[in-house]
Amino acid sequence: MKLITEGDINPYYAQTLCMIFFPGAKFGVDEAVENDTPVVTIRVTEIEGAARAYASIRIGDVYKESTRKFDYRPEMTPERVRKIAAGAAMLAVGEKFFGYQPSWGILTGVRPAKVATELLESGLTPGRAREALRRQYLLTPKKAALAVEVAVHEQKLIGTPDPRDCSVYISIPFCPSRCAYCSFVSYTSPRLLSLIPDYMVRLCADIDRTFAQIKRLGLHVKTVYIGGGTPTILSPKQLEMLLGAINRGVDVSTLEEFTLESGRPDTITAEKLSVAADYGVTRISVNPQSLDSAVLDRIGRAHSVSAFYEAFATARKSGIPHINTDLIAGLPEDNFLKFSHTLDNVIALAPDNITVHTFCVKKAADILREGHDIYSLRGGEAGTCVDYSQIKAQEEGYFPYYMYRQKNTVGNFENVGFAREGTEGRYNIYMMEEVHSIFAVGAGAVTKLVHIRPKNPKDTKIIRIAPPKYPYEYLRSDHRAEEEAQIDTFYGSELLDE
Ligand SMILES: C[S@@+](CC[C@H](N)C(=O)[O-])C[C@H]1O[C@@H](n2cnc3c(N)ncnc32)[C@H](O)[C@@H]1O
Ligand code: SF4
Structure with a gap:
C-alpha cells in the first residue's frame, strides 16, 4: 500500500495506524500505485492550541476522508497530542471506509495496561482512567474497563519494586511434535531431540553459574519459571537433574513461585509430576487449547480431549x-x-x-x-x-x-x-512489566537486566542479552562467560548502592 504522511507525524506510527485496517500491509517507498492499491494520507497541522489531523483512504474510485482535532494540554507531551489526533482521524476514516471500529482504538504497539497504569499514576481514579482510555485512545468501554482492572491488579501484586529482586527463566525449547498453529520457537526433529541429553548437561552447568552469580551480586530470586517448548518432554531422570540444579542454586522454599510449564497433556505422567512436587514446584500448566476434537485435529495438536482430562487429574493428585x-x-x-x-x-x-x-x-x-x-x-x-x-x-x-x-x-x-x-502467575507480571531482572538460561532465552530506580521509575534502565538461539550453537558456544561479564558490569557500578 502507499502511505503519504505530511506534517509533524512519525511515519512508523502512521504505519501502525494503517495496519489496524490493513493487517500485514507492506509499505513500499516508491510503490507504483495500481488501481486497487490502497493509498492512505495522514496529515497533521497545528491550529491554535491544538493539533489538527486529516486522514484519507483511497482504493480505486472509492475515496473517504476525515479530520479530527485534539487540544494541547499540560499533562501530555505535544507528540502524544499529535498522535492522538492522527489516530482519531485514521479511526474515523477507517470506520467510514470499512464500517469497522477496532475495540482497542488507537492503542497499537503499546501495552494497554501500561497506558492505564500511567493514567492511574497521574492521579486519575479508575473511573477517570477508563474515561480517558475511551475518549482519548478510543477504546470500547469493555476494553477500557479491562485495561484498568488489569493495571490495578498488577500494581497491587508488584508493590514497590526492589532493585535487588530478580527472577530466573529456564528454557526447554523441545516438543514431541509441532502443533500447526504454534508461534513459538521449539524443536521437534529427531535429530534435534537427540541433543536433549547433552543440552541438559550444559543447561545445568549454566544454571549453577547463574545462581552463583546471582548470589555473588547479592540479589534475591522471587520466581523461577521453566518454560518451553514443553518442559515435560524430559524424562523423570532428566527432570530430577534439572530441578536438582535449581534446588542447589536457591532455597526453593523462599520463592514466591516455581513454575514448570509442562503444557502438552501427552507428556504429563504421575511420575514426572511427583518429581516436580518433591523438588518444590508450585505451579504447572496443563493446556487443552480446545476441548473439541475436530479443533484439536485441525490445529495438529497431537493429543485427545480425554488425554487432557487425565493429565489434569494427575496434576491435581500430584499436590502441586x-x-x-x-x-x-x-x-x-x-x-x-x-x-x-x-x-x-x-x-x-x-x-x-x-x-x-x-x-x-x-x-x-x-x-x-x-x-x-x-x-x-x-x-x-x-x-x-x-x-x-x-x-x-x-x-x-x-x-x-x-x-x-x-x-x-x-x-x-x-x-x-x-x-x-x-x-496469580507472578512471573508473567514481572516479565511483562519489566519490574526486575530476568536471568534466562538455555537456548534462545533472552536475559533482561532491569534496573528500576524507585525514586524515578521513568528512568528504568533495561539491557537484553541473547544467547545462541539454536540448540547446536548453544552447545558449541561459550556465550556464558561473556554474558556474566555483561551482567557484572550492569550491576557492578552504582546500581545497587542507590
Ligand atoms: C510457549 S506455548 C507452550 C505451551 C505448551 N508447549 C503447550 O503447547 O501446551 C504457550 C502457549 O502459547 C499459546 N500459543 C501458542 N501458539 C499460539 C498462537 N499461534 N496463537 C495463540 N496462542 C498461541 C498456547 O496457548 C500455548 O499453550
Ligand atoms: S507443544 Fe506447545 S510449544 Fe510445542 S509446538 Fe505445540 S504449542 Fe508450540
Missing part, C-alpha cells in the same frame, strides 16, 4: 498447588459454541489460573484469507469468545491479572491471564 490451563480463542474450525463449551468444562475443573490467548496467525497476510470468517477484520466469532471468557471467568471468581497483545491476532484481540485471588 497451582494449575494453569491455556486456551486459544479464534482457532480455525472453532466457533462460539465450541469455545464456550471448552471454557465451561475447563472452569468446571476449577483450575487456579486460566489463560485465554487469541489465535495469532503466523503470516499477517493470512489474517485476511478469503472465505474464513475468523480472518475478517472483526475476527469472526473470536470477539464473542474473548468477551465470553472475560464475563464467565469473572462470574466464576477469576479476575484478569495480566494481559498482552500480539501482532497478527484475529480481530486484533488480546491475551488475558485470569486467576483466583492469591494464585
Whole structure:
C-alpha cells in the first residue's frame, strides 16, 4: 500500500495506524500505485492550541476522508497530542471506509495496561482512567474497563519494586511434535531431540553459574519459571537433574513461585509430576487449547480431549498447588459454541489460573484469507469468545491479572491471564512489566537486566542479552562467560548502592 504522511507525524506510527485496517500491509517507498492499491494520507497541522489531523483512504474510485482535532494540554507531551489526533482521524476514516471500529482504538504497539497504569499514576481514579482510555485512545468501554482492572491488579501484586529482586527463566525449547498453529520457537526433529541429553548437561552447568552469580551480586530470586517448548518432554531422570540444579542454586522454599510449564497433556505422567512436587514446584500448566476434537485435529495438536482430562487429574493428585490451563480463542474450525463449551468444562475443573490467548496467525497476510470468517477484520466469532471468557471467568471468581497483545491476532484481540485471588502467575507480571531482572538460561532465552530506580521509575534502565538461539550453537558456544561479564558490569557500578 502507499502511505503519504505530511506534517509533524512519525511515519512508523502512521504505519501502525494503517495496519489496524490493513493487517500485514507492506509499505513500499516508491510503490507504483495500481488501481486497487490502497493509498492512505495522514496529515497533521497545528491550529491554535491544538493539533489538527486529516486522514484519507483511497482504493480505486472509492475515496473517504476525515479530520479530527485534539487540544494541547499540560499533562501530555505535544507528540502524544499529535498522535492522538492522527489516530482519531485514521479511526474515523477507517470506520467510514470499512464500517469497522477496532475495540482497542488507537492503542497499537503499546501495552494497554501500561497506558492505564500511567493514567492511574497521574492521579486519575479508575473511573477517570477508563474515561480517558475511551475518549482519548478510543477504546470500547469493555476494553477500557479491562485495561484498568488489569493495571490495578498488577500494581497491587508488584508493590514497590526492589532493585535487588530478580527472577530466573529456564528454557526447554523441545516438543514431541509441532502443533500447526504454534508461534513459538521449539524443536521437534529427531535429530534435534537427540541433543536433549547433552543440552541438559550444559543447561545445568549454566544454571549453577547463574545462581552463583546471582548470589555473588547479592540479589534475591522471587520466581523461577521453566518454560518451553514443553518442559515435560524430559524424562523423570532428566527432570530430577534439572530441578536438582535449581534446588542447589536457591532455597526453593523462599520463592514466591516455581513454575514448570509442562503444557502438552501427552507428556504429563504421575511420575514426572511427583518429581516436580518433591523438588518444590508450585505451579504447572496443563493446556487443552480446545476441548473439541475436530479443533484439536485441525490445529495438529497431537493429543485427545480425554488425554487432557487425565493429565489434569494427575496434576491435581500430584499436590502441586497451582494449575494453569491455556486456551486459544479464534482457532480455525472453532466457533462460539465450541469455545464456550471448552471454557465451561475447563472452569468446571476449577483450575487456579486460566489463560485465554487469541489465535495469532503466523503470516499477517493470512489474517485476511478469503472465505474464513475468523480472518475478517472483526475476527469472526473470536470477539464473542474473548468477551465470553472475560464475563464467565469473572462470574466464576477469576479476575484478569495480566494481559498482552500480539501482532497478527484475529480481530486484533488480546491475551488475558485470569486467576483466583492469591494464585496469580507472578512471573508473567514481572516479565511483562519489566519490574526486575530476568536471568534466562538455555537456548534462545533472552536475559533482561532491569534496573528500576524507585525514586524515578521513568528512568528504568533495561539491557537484553541473547544467547545462541539454536540448540547446536548453544552447545558449541561459550556465550556464558561473556554474558556474566555483561551482567557484572550492569550491576557492578552504582546500581545497587542507590
Ligand atoms: C510457549 S506455548 C507452550 C505451551 C505448551 N508447549 C503447550 O503447547 O501446551 C504457550 C502457549 O502459547 C499459546 N500459543 C501458542 N501458539 C499460539 C498462537 N499461534 N496463537 C495463540 N496462542 C498461541 C498456547 O496457548 C500455548 O499453550
Ligand atoms: S507443544 Fe506447545 S510449544 Fe510445542 S509446538 Fe505445540 S504449542 Fe508450540
